Amino acid sequence: MVTPFVRHRGKVVALPRPNIDTDQIIPKQFLKGIDRTGFGPNLFHDWRVNPDFELNRPAAEGATILLTGPNFGCGSSREHAVWALVQYGFRVIVAPSFADIFLSNCYRNGLLPVTLQVSDVDRLIRRAADGAYELLVDLEGQVVSDEHGFSATFNADPYGRQLLLRGLDEIGRTLLEEERIVAYERSRA
Amino acid sequence: MQTLFDRVWNDHVVQQLADGVSLLYVDLHLVHEVTSPQAFAGLRRERRRVRRPERTLATVDHNVPTGDRSLPIADPVSALQVDSLDTNTREFGIELFGLTSPSQGIVHVIGPELGATQPGMLIVCGDSHTSTHGAFGAFALGIGTSEVEHVLATQCIVLSKPRNLEARVIGSRAPGVGAKDLILALIGKIGTAGATGHVIEYTGNAIRALSMEERMTVCNMSIEAGARAGMVAPDEVTFAYLEGRPRAPQGKAWGSAVERWRTYRTDPGATYDARMTLDASNVGPQVTWGTTPGMVADISGRVPDPAQFRTASEREAATRALAYMGLEPGTPLEGIPIDRVFLGSCTNARIEDLRAAASVVRGRHVAARVRAMVVPGSQRVKAQAEHEGLDRVFRDAGFEWRNAGCSMCLGMNEDVLGERERCAATSNRNFEGRQGKGGRTHLMSPEMAAAAAIEGHLVDVRGW
Numbered sequence: 280m281v282t283p284f285v286r287h288r289g290k291v292v293a294l295p296r297p298n299i300d301t302d303q304i305i306p307k308q309f310l311k312g313i314d315r316t317g318f319g320p321n322l323f324h325d326w327r328v329n330p331d332f333e334l335n336r337p338a339a340e341g342a343t344i345l346l347t348g349p350n351f352g353c354g355s356s357r358e359h360a361v362w363a364l365v366q367y368g369f370r371v372i373v374a375p376s377f378a379d380i381f382l383s384n385c386y387r388n389g390l391l392p393v394t395l396q397v398s399d400v401d402r403l404i405r406r407a408a409d410g411a412y413e414l415l416v417d418l419e420g421q422v423v424s425d426e427h428g429f430s431a432t433f434n435a436d437p438y439g440r441q442l443l444l445r446g447l448d449e450i451g452r453t454l455l456e457e458e459r460i461v462a463y464e465r466s467r468a
Numbered sequence: 469m470q471t472l473f474d475r476v477w478n479d480h481v482v483q484q485l486a487d488g489v490s491l492l493y494v495d496l497h498l499v500h501e502v503t504s505p506q507a508f509a510g511l512r513r514e515r516r517r518v519r520r521p522e523r524t525l526a527t528v529d530h531n532v533p534t535g536d537r538s539l540p541i542a543d544p545v546s547a548l549q550v551d552s553l554d555t556n557t558r559e560f561g562i563e564l565f566g567l568t569s570p571s572q573g574i575v576h577v578i579g580p581e582l583g584a585t586q587p588g589m590l591i592v593c594g595d596s597h598t599s600t601h602g603a604f605g606a607f608a609l610g611i612g613t614s615e616v617e618h619v620l621a622t623q624c625i626v627l628s629k630p631r632n633l634e635a636r637v638i639g640s641r642a643p644g645v646g647a648k649d650l651i652l653a654l655i656g657k658i659g660t661a662g663a664t665g666h667v668i669e670y671t672g673n674a675i676r677a678l679s680m681e682e683r684m685t686v687c688n689m690s691i692e693a694g695a696r697a698g699m700v701a702p703d704e705v706t707f708a709y710l711e712g713r714p715r716a717p718q719g720k721a722w723g724s725a726v727e728r729w730r731t732y733r734t735d736p737g738a739t740y741d742a743r744m745t746l747d748a749s750n751v752g753p754q755v756t757w758g759t760t761p762g763m764v765a766d767i768s769g770r771v772p773d774p775a776q777f778r779t780a781s782e783r784e785a786a787t788r789a790l791a792y793m794g795l796e797p798g799t800p801l802e803g804i805p806i807d808r809v810f811l812g813s814c815t816n817a818r819i820e821d822l823r824a825a826a827s828v829v830r831g832r833h834v835a836a837r838v839r840a841m842v843v844p845g846s847q848r849v850k851a852q853a854e855h856e857g858l859d860r861v862f863r864d865a866g867f868e869w870r871n872a873g874c875s876m877c878l879g880m881n882e883d884v885l886g887e888r889e890r891c892a893a894t895s896n897r898n899f900e901g902r903q904g905k906g907g908r909t910h911l912m913s914p915e916m917a918a919a920a921a922i923e924g925h926l927v928d929v930r931g932w
Contacts, residue, residue, distance in 0.1 A: 302899045311545040313505035350661040356596040358612035384612035437487035453622045463482045
């Protein structure tokens, strides 16, 4: 069962580049497992070998909110990318835009994708540059804010928002529609 | 009035749910070894069954070796994943085309070649290139593992309806310009997020003129433009391709199926949420120079100067891409030396792709220092190619002739690029490290990759 997401205050790390694909988030050599666990240590594996990589800096220690560029999560449908982000410790990704399949995977794993205007994301990236920067993300009110006067609203996907707020068992809920599904199958037979 | 996509969507709505989503019925669920084990484990944990095993087809493709199939899989972790699919499909009663099956192959190659992929269907698979099947006028989309579990348990998927983009491709292609060039040019034009949130319907005379396999190449890369799916309305080309295939309707059922399939088209005057046009007559052979499929240029062009991009973000991304690719701005693309050639993938490893590449290769030899491999999209494609003698053409030219799988498109098996190795590839993604850590990928058509193998550098196939 997914942990519900209502609001979260956490430390921010910025990865300011566009089009970060799921091959970067979790490279293919880590997709061979048959479990949902153990992906966190290999998040951004090929980039983390570089000591200067943003997540390797001392200021990034304990970050739970990732700020990044547009089209985050593009490419492969691998849900392993979301598992890796969650198991590393991220609860929120803030970006100007996301890839579709990645978004869908986020909602089903308790990871909140927040879409903000490019100008707002850029402003937050500048604020996060000094390290030790925190954001408060409220999914109920759909607001991102900091303690220095920044506040922006966001529009979460209504269905994704419900999945996150309630930590819903989606399969269990669909199975309640059994009669409808059977009726549909009959209508097409 | 409805578009093709509206029609297929409406056909599959089981129920409208709250929060702007619908419960949709899945006609065909394709399953492979990498994105399914956790889904089967979830079913087992919750004591759930597979609702419609007969609407589910499984194969192994992503991490399987492409060498000698009589040997056990050397990598024990890969072997466990392949064995798990075998166990899971047995337990849940799903048909599996396993490693030694004559029908094994890349999931997006075998669905169509078996005739399992049909017009008007809703098709899902835990793989982003599921968009391939849209070439038949199906709504086919890639999903995550949680959704795979949902579809296994319920035969349904919960979706909010994407918007609809018409990509009209007009004009006639010049000789040497293929479907791969059209889709790369289109992605170059709209960008890798240009169709996010949309289903693309490809229309126009240049699309009608494509063979079924070429339409699959176009739809396959819809995801590289960010689209949820790509679609082409079915026509005589589609029906001729499907007729007689093992899973296609047979006998009397065939005629009524075709009748029904003809209704899957966009009504005159139906509206799309967005439209774009590409003139095929302006497209030359394309080759990527960077680390996204949108970083692409005509082979007659040069490596771009990052300073000439519009935004700071694009300039930084281009600078980073050129550093990774080891390329200098202003270098002519034609002439860039390569180390490896990969002819394969769900984008370009069907029989027509192999024929096209073989016609370039025939009677010639792979350049010294270049290692070139052909990985057919399926064992059926491989058998057909061998029947036509194409394997001999490739082998005589110095290509490796391998068994079917995803192979070096994503390098999950032992087929990988080394650090700084440069590859002419017919696959779909040139992301950093995609084909192997530090490997440098240039995407192009099968003809272009074949010509590059012979010359040892990127070359304009029109000069051949």
